[in-house]
Amino acid sequence: MIDKRVEGFAAALAGLRDGDTVLCGGFGSIGEAFELIEAIIGLDVRDLTVVCNNAGSGLVGVAALLKAGRARKLICSYPRSTDPQVIDELYARRALELEIVPQGTLSERMRAAGAGIGGFFTRAGADTDLAQGKETRTINGALHVLEQPLPGDFALIRAHRADRWGNLVYRKAARNFNPVMAMAGKVTVAQVSEIVELGSLDPEAIATPGIFVDRVVVV
Amino acid sequence: MTPLSRRQMAWRAAQDLAEGQYVNLGIGLPTMVCDFVPPGREVVFHAENGILGMGPAPEPGKGDKDLINAGKGLTTLLPGGTFFHHNDAFLMIRGGHIDVSIMGAYEVSERGDLANWATGSDKLAPGVGGAMDLAAGAREVWALMEHNAKDGAPRIRKSCVLPLTAGGCVKRVYTNLAVLDITRDGVVVREMIDGLDLAGLQRLTEPKLVLANDWKKLEVPAL
Numbered sequence: 001m002i003d004k005r006v007e008g009f010a011a012a013l014a015g016l017r018d019g020d021t022v023l024c025g026g027f028g029s030i031g032e033a034f035e036l037i038e039a040i041i042g043l044d045v046r047d048l049t050v051v052c053n054n055a056g057s058g059l060v061g062v063a064a065l066l067k068a069g070r071a072r073k074l075i076c077s078y079p080r081s082t083d084p085q086v087i088d089e090l091y092a093r094r095a096l097e098l099e100i101v102p103q104g105t106l107s108e109r110m111r112a113a114g115a116g117i118g119g120f121f122t123r124a125g126a127d128t129d130l131a132q133g134k135e136t137r138t139i140n141g142a143l144h145v146l147e148q149p150l151p152g153d154f155a156l157i158r159a160h161r162a163d164r165w166g167n168l169v170y171r172k173a174a175r176n177f178n179p180v181m182a183m184a185g186k187v188t189v190a191q192v193s194e195i196v197e198l199g200s201l202d203p204e205a206i207a208t209p210g211i212f213v214d215r216v217v218v219v
Numbered sequence: 220m221t222p223l224s225r226r227q228m229a230w231r232a233a234q235d236l237a238e239g240q241y242v243n244l245g246i247g248l249p250t251m252v253c254d255f256v257p258p259g260r261e262v263v264f265h266a267e268n269g270i271l272g273m274g275p276a277p278e279p280g281k282g283d284k285d286l287i288n289a290g291k292g293l294t295t296l297l298p299g300g301t302f303f304h305h306n307d308a309f310l311m312i313r314g315g316h317i318d319v320s321i322m323g324a325y326e327v328s329e330r331g332d333l334a335n336w337a338t339g340s341d342k343l344a345p346g347v348g349g350a351m352d353l354a355a356g357a358r359e360v361w362a363l364m365e366h367n368a369k370d371g372a373p374r375i376r377k378s379c380v381l382p383l384t385a386g387g388c389v390k391r392v393y394t395n396l397a398v399l400d401i402t403r404d405g406v407v408v409r410e411m412i413d414g415l416d417l418a419g420l421q422r423l424t425e426p427k428l429v430l431a432n433d434w435k436k437l438e439v440p441a442l
Contacts, residue, residue: 027268027305028291030284055344078346082291091344098344103267104309104352111306123355124313127386129337130347172302174285176268179304207304 004166004216005195009039012189012217016045016154019072023110023152023181024052024062028081031174033158033191034061035219040070047072051110051152053103053177055079055087066090075150077103100130105147107180113151114183114212121146155185159208162192163199166213167206175207182212189215220414222366222395227439230255232321232363232393236262243267243312243353245322245335246290249363252321255442265317267349269308272300289349312349313356320357322350324364324389326379329426331389331401333362334381347384354385366394366423373425375399375406396420398437405429410437 006012013036016022022040026032032052038061040048050071056063063086065071074096079087090096101109102124112120121144125131135146157178159168168190170178182188190213223231229251236242236256243265244250254275256262264273267289274295276282282293296302311317326334333354337345354360368374375392392399397420398410407429411420417430 028287030268030287030291076346078348079344080346084344087344092342100345100347102347102351103305103349104313104356107305107309122313122352125347125351125385126355128351128384129382130351170302172283172285172296173266173268173270173287175302175304177305180306 003164004210004213005164006215006217009036009042009217012036012215013039013043013154015187016040016043018045019047020045020153021049021051021151023155023185024050025155025157025176025178025181026061027053027173027176029057029061031158031170031176031178032061033156036156036189036191036217037061038064040065041068046070049073049075051075051106051150053077053106054081055084057081058083059086063087066096071096073097073099075099075101075106077101077106102130106150107177109147109150110180110184113149114180117149119146119148150184152181152185153187155181155188156191157181157188158191160192161194161196161201162190162213162216163196163201163210165198166190166210166216167201168192168208168213169201169205170207179208182208187214188212189217191217191219194218220412222412223437223439224442226251226442228363228393228395230442231398231437231439232361233257236260236319238262240318241265241271241316242319242321243317243357244289245320245350245353246348247323249321249323250288250290250292252363265308265311266294267308267312269303269305270294270296270300272297274300309349309352312352315356315358317353317357319359319361320353321361321363322353324362324374325381326374326376327362327364327389327392327401328376328379329401329406331387332379333360333384333389334379336384337382339381350384354388359390360388361391361393362389363393366396373423376425396423407431408434410435412437
């Protein structure tokens with residue numbers, strides 16, 4: 001019997017190592033797996049590369065992880081979201097390596113990783129400082145920049161409901177980066193509000209099929 | 220002369236949105252454009268975080284925490300609205316499916332170069348969000364911004380001083396003083412507020428301005 005349900009955060013995060021890349025879903029604080037992400041702080045794991053659209057809000061979730069000094073690097077599009085106190089303090093001390101990526105490029109880099117695509121050319125940012133050091137090419141008369149796939153060792157995502165196969169449904173705009181991160185994580189862990197009987201999620205409404213999900217934890 | 224308020228600036232830009240257009244509103248001032256589309260005109264607002272058919276802000280206390288806009292403020296979904304994930308949201312942007320992107324700007328050059336992501340400050344981390352994708356992919360980019368910086372420096376420039384978001388993307392600029400088109404023939408003044416003439420506007424603008432033959436007074440309601 002396939003059963004991706006796990007009990008507790010230790011089981012949910014088993015195998016996370018120093019230096020891993022961790023994809024953290026959410027946009028602002030919506031759709032972010034706060035409790036699952038904060039559970040990393042209780043583990044002896046360091047030098048993480050965190051990938052998240054923002055650098056967290058207030059003192060919870062990704063912000064708490066960064067404040068605890070567990071990340072060496074943050075890859076994001078817009079670090080200063082609602083209540084950016086943690087990133088402001090870390091940036092002032094230059095205590096965190098920061099890679100700024102256009103938001104659509106960030107998302108597409110993870111899609112490429114999940115889809116087995118070896119990178120892609122995009123016009124976004126091609127004629128800007130963010131393309132420095134990257135290969136550019138003129139395609140159909142427009143300058144494009146080559147962007148690389150961005151896989152995660154872990155993806156820590158949040159969904160509304162799951163079943164034991166790891167099929168996921170989301171609520172409203174809390175979907176955001178979670179489905180693409182689920183595709184790009186070698187180990188994808190979904191924090192959900194509820195697990196329901198197999199067969200009771202509407203197949204037409206499942207936004208992330210269970211093939212992309214390894215573990216499900218209820219919070 | 221009385222410069223437009225921020226609400227009046229948003230109102231003015233909203234009047235130019237056409238029936239049936241798909242429109243992305245940037246964070247800050249452009250978000251207010253949503254409130255001023257003329258009644259009866261159907262415009263579909265897109266949010267980069269996975270919404271089409273975004274409505275106005277909810278009444279106080281009535282919002283849903285999982286329903287936010289690009290600026291992380293609570294919003295609503297209109298009948299016919301949909302949710303989708305980030306890849307689809309940006310595929311719509313880069314793939315030319317968005318008719319108009321209205322963004323705030325620090326600077327716009329006479330060639331339509333846009334600078335709206337980095338202030339050059341070393342105190343706060345810069346953030347680009349979806350601005351580069353929108354600038355590269357939307358069919359039209361309109362900038363909505365104060366005509367001058369707080370210290371009076373022009374923000375419509377011969378060349379941008381700040382780092383670019385994209386070159387040559389801005390087609391139209393709405394300011395608190397004027398409506399301007401970026402064209403091959405230069406920066407064309409379409410509308411100016413009452414009490415301002417071309418010489419007065421030119422003193423507040425770096426590149427040479429061209430007055431449209433059919434220019435009008437920039438008139439807005441009290442809001």
